[in-house]
Structures are given as C-alpha cells and as structure tokens.
Amino acid sequence: MINDDHPVPLLSVRGITKSFAGVHALRGVDLTVRAGEVHCVLGQNGAGKSTLIKTLSGVHQPDSGEIRWAGEPTAITDPVAALTLGIATMYQELDVVDGLTIAENIFLGHEKATGGVLHVAESNRVASELLTRLGHGSISPSTEVSRLSAANKQIVSMARALSHDIRLIIMDEPSAVLDSEEVKNLFRVVRELTAQGIAVVYISHRLEEIRQIGDRITVIKDGRSMAGGLNVAETSTPELIKLMTGRDLANVFPAAGAVSTDAAVVIDVDSLGLRGQFSDVSFTVRAGEIVGLAGLVGSGRSEILETIYGARKPTSGRVSVGGRALRPGSVRAAVDAGIGFSPEERKSQGLILDEPIFKNVTLSSFARFARFGILQERRERAVAAEQIDALELRPADPDRSTRTLSGGNQQKILLARWLVHGTRVLLLDEPTRGVDVGARAEIYALIRRLSAVGTAIIVVSSEIEEVLGLADRVLVIGEGAVLATSPATDIDEHAVLDLVMKGTAA
Ligand SMILES: Nc1ncnc2c1ncn2[C@@H]1O[C@H](COP(=O)(O)OP(=O)(O)OP(=O)(O)O)[C@@H](O)[C@H]1O
Ligand SMILES: [Mg+2]
Known part of the structure; x- marks a missing residue:
C-alpha cells in the first residue's frame, strides 16, 4: 500500500x-x-x-x-x-x-x-x-x-x-x-x-x-x-x-542448434544413485547437446552434478565418458576424462577470493602455463585478458582482486576458467545466478558456442525458463528421481511445475 x-x-x-x-x-x-x-x-x-x-x-x-x-x-x-x-x-x-x-x-x-x-x-x-x-x-x-x-x-x-x-x-x-x-x-x-x-x-x-x-x-x-x-x-x-x-536486446536466449542424432554419446550416466539423495538416474549427452535438469531446490539436481563430477561417491551406478567408465567418487578421474564443473556456490566452492582475476581464470590449467615447473604469469594474464574481453568482465583488469568484484562478474570468471581449460563435458550449476540480463545473454551465447564445437553440456537451474530456453533436452527431477524426459521444445513451464508438484506429493 x-x-x-x-x-x-x-x-x-x-x-x-x-x-x-x-x-x-x-x-x-x-x-x-x-x-x-x-x-x-x-x-x-x-x-x-x-x-x-x-x-x-x-x-x-x-x-x-x-x-x-x-x-x-x-x-x-x-x-x-x-x-x-x-x-x-x-x-x-x-x-x-x-x-x-x-x-x-x-x-x-x-x-x-x-x-x-x-x-x-x-x-x-x-x-x-x-x-x-x-x-x-x-x-x-x-x-x-x-x-x-x-x-x-x-x-x-x-x-x-x-x-x-x-x-x-x-x-x-x-x-x-x-x-x-x-x-x-x-x-x-x-x-x-x-x-x-x-x-x-x-x-x-x-x-x-x-x-x-x-x-x-x-x-x-x-x-x-x-x-x-x-x-x-x-x-x-x-x-x-x-x-x-544502453542497448536493445531482442532475444535473451540464442537459437538452439539442431543436434544430430548421429553425434557420438560423450557422457553416459547409468543408473546413478546416492543413498538418501537420488536414485536410478540414467541419461546420455551427445556431442554438441545441452541437457537441462529442472526441478525445485532440494530435488537432488545439484547432488547429481556433484556425483557425476566425482565430488560425491555414488552408492550405485556409473558414469562413462567416451565409452570408458570413470572411477567412482574421484574428481581427478572426472577432470582427467575431460569433465569441467561450475558449482552453485561460487563463494565456497569455486573461487579463491584473495587471488587476482587472472589466477582464478587459469586455476584449472596450471599445466598449460608452466614451463620447467614455473608458472608464466605473463601468459596467464594474456589469456585471462582475452576472456575478460569476450565476457565483458568488469573491471577489465586481470590483476584486480576477485573479492571486490560484483557477484555477476565473479560468475563470469568461473565460466572463463572452463573456456580456457577446454572440456569435453561441462557441468553448470546455476550458471547465471546473480548475472544481469545483458551478461546473461552473453553467457547463454557462450554456452551455445561451446556446444557448437562439440562440448556435451549439462545445466541445472532453478529458473525453469532458463532450462527450457537453453537446453535441447530437459530432464524433470523431483525427489531424487527423473520424472520425465522431453525435448525442450515440447514442454513448457506449466508442464514442468505440474510434474514436479505431482512427483513431490506422491
Ligand atoms: N570494497 C570494494 N573495493 C573496491 N571496489 C569495490 C568494492 N565494493 C564494490 N566495488 C566496486 O564497485 C562497483 C559496484 O559494485 P556493486 O557490488 O555495488 O555492484 P552491483 O550493482 O551490486 O553488481 P551485481 O549485480 O553484480 O551484484 C564494482 O565495480 C565493484 O567492483
Ligand atoms: Mg550486488
């Protein structure tokens, strides 16, 4: 009033x-x-x-x-x-x-x-x-x-x-x-x-x-x-x-590319389960495909990503990349197989706040920047500067401490890290949390570009609109189970919510 x-x-x-x-x-x-x-x-x-x-x-x-x-x-x-x-x-x-x-x-x-x-x-x-x-x-x-x-x-x-x-x-x-x-x-x-x-x-x-x-x-x-x-x-x-x-923005979501059904399966998640969290989760992602997991907070979406990444040890099932089963519960095995992960809570899980921007960007790619075991900061800075440009990161200064950046800019650093590292599979948990509309459109376009070069992407978001706008295929998750799988174009927000509510009530 x-x-x-x-x-x-x-x-x-x-x-x-x-x-x-x-x-x-x-x-x-x-x-x-x-x-x-x-x-x-x-x-x-x-x-x-x-x-x-x-x-x-x-x-x-x-x-x-x-x-x-x-x-x-x-x-x-x-x-x-x-x-x-x-x-x-x-x-x-x-x-x-x-x-x-x-x-x-x-x-x-x-x-x-x-x-x-x-x-x-x-x-x-x-x-x-x-x-x-x-x-x-x-x-x-x-x-x-x-x-x-x-x-x-x-x-x-x-x-x-x-x-x-x-x-x-x-x-x-x-x-x-x-x-x-x-x-x-x-x-x-x-x-x-x-x-x-x-x-x-x-x-x-x-x-x-x-x-x-x-x-x-x-x-x-x-x-x-x-x-x-x-x-x-x-x-x-x-x-x-x-x-x-200061500019016009017609479409926030980029147009989906048609994923060929001949494209190779990159990651195969087979009957994966984690006691008390989720069970019997099975799906595959092809090269160039974006699969979205939609569901409410607490439905098990984030836990599924963390288990695929090896940060949690599954109590059943397995994950294979390129046809080879990964050692369960090993982040090392997942990273070696080419899996990258941008976690939900960037503060506690992803960023070293007291390090400058460029260090956080190159964090997962140390090997690339080391010569005779010595890190070459000049090259790290140059690569970070390219990403700063591409993602319109502000302030555009690789040496700035990460702590003072605004929330959305911190999120961009996490994505830049995996862009620099290059991954076959990218797991994104809430990739645009706290990101403004302009930067969102940039991040969506970036995710699309990554899929266009063959990266298999799994994205979790509590914004159903985001999952539907970004993904080729959607898995609706409720109470730790896959309630439905559908091409993103065949399902809308109401249908997702309906499924989730019914799944939760049952
Ligand atoms: N303590 C600080 N020291 C130095 N710079 C700072 C500090 N706090 C904020 N800034 C800078 O001030 C500017 C405004 O930041 P602020 O956090 O207010 O943005 P915001 O509008 O809340 O952004 P977001 O939507 O990402 O949360 C940014 O350039 C930020 O890097
Ligand atoms: Mg703010």
Missing part, C-alpha cells in the same frame, strides 16, 4: 557518491522510497546497487550526497544506527554465522538477556514465531545454521531483519538462492510487510519478478541513477533493458 498522500517520502537520497581506491562505484545516485511501496533497484553487474544499499545500511559512508530519513537529513554512521532508524538489510552475500543456531543468528547483537543472563527459551520461542510467519515453522530454531541450505539461510537472514522494529527492509537479490516456490513464499511475506506500511527495497536481475512484486523502479547504470521512480506497470521490459544496458 503506497502512501501517496504523505508529502514526505520515508527515504530520500540525493547525489550519493562513493569511491574505493580509485573505483567510482557511485557517481551520483538519487533514490526516493515511500512508505509501503516495493521499490526495485535495477542495474547491470557492477552498476553500484550493493554499494548503494550499503550506504543505507551503515556499512559504507558516502563520499558526498545527502540522505534524508522521514524528511530529516541523517547520517547513517554504522549498521546499528541503521537498525535504530528502522532500516534492516538482507545482504547479497548471506551474512549468517554458520557456527551459531538459527535463534542465535536472529538475535545476534540484540540478545534477549537480563543482567547478562541469556534467555535461550525466550529467544527460541520468538525465533520460532518468526520462522512460522515466514512459512518455515517446521524448522527448529536451535538448528545450527551450517546445516541449512542456502535458501533456508536466506530465511534466517529475513527472520533476523524482521526481529527488529523496521520501517524499511532492503533485500539484495534475495531470490538468487530461491526456487519458484520459495519466491512465491517470499512475495507473500513482502506483501504482508507493505500492507503494514513497511517499505521494501528489492534488488533482482529477474525482470519478471520485478513485474510481479514491484511498484516503482530506479535504474542504476555505471554508478548513476538513470531513471528514478518509474512506475512498473507503465514501463516495458525492453525499455528497462535499454536503460540498464
């Missing part, structure tokens, strides 16, 4: 700038948020969205510009000051603490205690109420957070935000780790909040989500706001893409 009559907006930001050691992350951003609205912030990877919200949550101090809160010029000096004003933030990189319980995470920094005595039962009770409100009442608040999926960690992050008395909640790409059912649940909560007059700043690269939940949009490009407070209903998707990228 937007309060349009109220003359003073809840939050008004004017001309905010912020630089980091020569990088101009924000060059002049305006943002006006009204009570009770969902205000979406859109922009390409590296545009400055996360930096903007960190100036509102007290993590960064702006170099210049003005922030008004309920009409009053306000300095948000640190995260506690933000919470005191009533601004809570769910960060893009989940910041829950693994070693603590859900309840401890929720009340971290504002523990329920008197005279130094912690009220554990009381914390658990309130935490439980919050989880129930978020549609997850079945999770025990005393569960240690390390045991939760990324989606459930997101729920904890939201519960923590709601444990404060808030007037504005900022969500930085909350849906990136959620599947379509979880997103519905998130939107239900968002609507409850706005009905109480709480404002939501919502960041997402998925334009269809913004259509569903957003009231107004501010577009940021290269650290500047391009358009402020556009009405969602009055702005077309091509217009938004143009504002974000």
Whole structure:
C-alpha cells in the first residue's frame, strides 16, 4: 500500500557518491522510497546497487550526497544506527554465522538477556514465531545454521531483519538462492510487510519478478541513477533493458542448434544413485547437446552434478565418458576424462577470493602455463585478458582482486576458467545466478558456442525458463528421481511445475 498522500517520502537520497581506491562505484545516485511501496533497484553487474544499499545500511559512508530519513537529513554512521532508524538489510552475500543456531543468528547483537543472563527459551520461542510467519515453522530454531541450505539461510537472514522494529527492509537479490516456490513464499511475506506500511527495497536481475512484486523502479547504470521512480506497470521490459544496458536486446536466449542424432554419446550416466539423495538416474549427452535438469531446490539436481563430477561417491551406478567408465567418487578421474564443473556456490566452492582475476581464470590449467615447473604469469594474464574481453568482465583488469568484484562478474570468471581449460563435458550449476540480463545473454551465447564445437553440456537451474530456453533436452527431477524426459521444445513451464508438484506429493 503506497502512501501517496504523505508529502514526505520515508527515504530520500540525493547525489550519493562513493569511491574505493580509485573505483567510482557511485557517481551520483538519487533514490526516493515511500512508505509501503516495493521499490526495485535495477542495474547491470557492477552498476553500484550493493554499494548503494550499503550506504543505507551503515556499512559504507558516502563520499558526498545527502540522505534524508522521514524528511530529516541523517547520517547513517554504522549498521546499528541503521537498525535504530528502522532500516534492516538482507545482504547479497548471506551474512549468517554458520557456527551459531538459527535463534542465535536472529538475535545476534540484540540478545534477549537480563543482567547478562541469556534467555535461550525466550529467544527460541520468538525465533520460532518468526520462522512460522515466514512459512518455515517446521524448522527448529536451535538448528545450527551450517546445516541449512542456502535458501533456508536466506530465511534466517529475513527472520533476523524482521526481529527488529523496521520501517524499511532492503533485500539484495534475495531470490538468487530461491526456487519458484520459495519466491512465491517470499512475495507473500513482502506483501504482508507493505500492507503494514513497511517499505521494501528489492534488488533482482529477474525482470519478471520485478513485474510481479514491484511498484516503482530506479535504474542504476555505471554508478548513476538513470531513471528514478518509474512506475512498473507503465514501463516495458525492453525499455528497462535499454536503460540498464544502453542497448536493445531482442532475444535473451540464442537459437538452439539442431543436434544430430548421429553425434557420438560423450557422457553416459547409468543408473546413478546416492543413498538418501537420488536414485536410478540414467541419461546420455551427445556431442554438441545441452541437457537441462529442472526441478525445485532440494530435488537432488545439484547432488547429481556433484556425483557425476566425482565430488560425491555414488552408492550405485556409473558414469562413462567416451565409452570408458570413470572411477567412482574421484574428481581427478572426472577432470582427467575431460569433465569441467561450475558449482552453485561460487563463494565456497569455486573461487579463491584473495587471488587476482587472472589466477582464478587459469586455476584449472596450471599445466598449460608452466614451463620447467614455473608458472608464466605473463601468459596467464594474456589469456585471462582475452576472456575478460569476450565476457565483458568488469573491471577489465586481470590483476584486480576477485573479492571486490560484483557477484555477476565473479560468475563470469568461473565460466572463463572452463573456456580456457577446454572440456569435453561441462557441468553448470546455476550458471547465471546473480548475472544481469545483458551478461546473461552473453553467457547463454557462450554456452551455445561451446556446444557448437562439440562440448556435451549439462545445466541445472532453478529458473525453469532458463532450462527450457537453453537446453535441447530437459530432464524433470523431483525427489531424487527423473520424472520425465522431453525435448525442450515440447514442454513448457506449466508442464514442468505440474510434474514436479505431482512427483513431490506422491
Ligand atoms: N570494497 C570494494 N573495493 C573496491 N571496489 C569495490 C568494492 N565494493 C564494490 N566495488 C566496486 O564497485 C562497483 C559496484 O559494485 P556493486 O557490488 O555495488 O555492484 P552491483 O550493482 O551490486 O553488481 P551485481 O549485480 O553484480 O551484484 C564494482 O565495480 C565493484 O567492483
Ligand atoms: Mg550486488
């Protein structure tokens, strides 16, 4: 419920700038948020969205510009000051603490205690109420957070935000780790909040989500706001893409190439099973073919990829590449056979954040860059620079530390790594998580190009549209079993969801 009559907006930001050691992350951003609205912030990877919200949550101090809160010029000096004003933030990189319980995470920094005595039962009770409100009442608040999926960690992050008395909640790409059912649940909560007059700043690269939940949009490009407070209903998707990228983008998905049925089978997954996770998964992928696995979070999709890669040891079945069975549970055997893997959680599984970009790009190809056992950094840099160009990675500097890159740019590094390495089979788990529309189209085209030269590709995505748009053939996965196999052109989003729901209910 937007309060349009109220003359003073809840939050008004004017001309905010912020630089980091020569990088101009924000060059002049305006943002006006009204009570009770969902205000979406859109922009390409590296545009400055996360930096903007960190100036509102007290993590960064702006170099210049003005922030008004309920009409009053306000300095948000640190995260506690933000919470005191009533601004809570769910960060893009989940910041829950693994070693603590859900309840401890929720009340971290504002523990329920008197005279130094912690009220554990009381914390658990309130935490439980919050989880129930978020549609997850079945999770025990005393569960240690390390045991939760990324989606459930997101729920904890939201519960923590709601444990404060808030007037504005900022969500930085909350849906990136959620599947379509979880997103519905998130939107239900968002609507409850706005009905109480709480404002939501919502960041997402998925334009269809913004259509569903957003009231107004501010577009940021290269650290500047391009358009402020556009009405969602009055702005077309091509217009938004143009504002974000400065160019027109007709088709996000490239046309599928016709895969010859004579093409050799590259990888054969035969009755693969992992006790308690999935069973009897069989399929083959031919040279030049893209097979997509569609299903909800927790359906076993990622575990299937990890088992094919040898990171988990199957309890039944086998994987063969080029007709030769691989030693089960051996990453070495998989890599030697030509399997590459871009994992779902790039932070923990794929990137060495303190190394420069070029090191991460060449990580799997050391042998190629070594002479007499010595790495030739000049050649590594040159190869990385080519990839930076091809993928439009920003900043275009091979020596930049990977840690400070925006999420989408980190994802591109993982793909660049396998491009440089060259693989017969490429396993991609959520290849465009957190990637903006422009870069997405580039990544899709790149995946297509890889298949055109004969790479067999298996892709997992929680965005059904992505699986259908990218794959030649789709396997629908539910509760650890293959529910259906279909050419991508013969199945639509509804049919996939139908199968998944029935499969799950059974
Ligand atoms: N601590 C930092 N040190 C140096 N540069 C930084 C730092 N934080 C952000 N940057 C740079 O500021 C720019 C904006 O980054 P930001 O994370 O705000 O982008 P974003 O719009 O959130 O992108 P994404 O959609 O990929 O999350 C990028 O060029 C990034 O590399
Ligand atoms: Mg960001």
